[in-house]
Amino acid sequence: MPExxxxxxWPDGVEESCYSPSTAIHAHLQAGTTYPLGEFLQRARTGLNEASDRVAAKYGFACSAAMDQLARIEHRAASLHRDGKVTCLSMS
Structure with a gap:
């Protein structure tokens, strides 16, 4: 499965490298696009859950790496101002 x-x-200027176990994330985030924090969280949740579901369908178990990544994103977002914006800089 291609990762x-x-x-x-992040809104405070910090850049973070993130991981998805599947290309499913491409349907939810686009490189070069800036999202309001809440929308970014929704898109990341949907995309990473979908990616984990694809792993489960293929291998019989959910992807813990996708869920760990989502937890890191949600934890970081909780410390930021809700009016902030998140930019997806690149996807490869």
């Missing part, structure tokens, strides 16, 4: 690495820039 995807994507880099985001």
């Amino acid at each position: 995807v690495r994507f880099t985001i820039r």
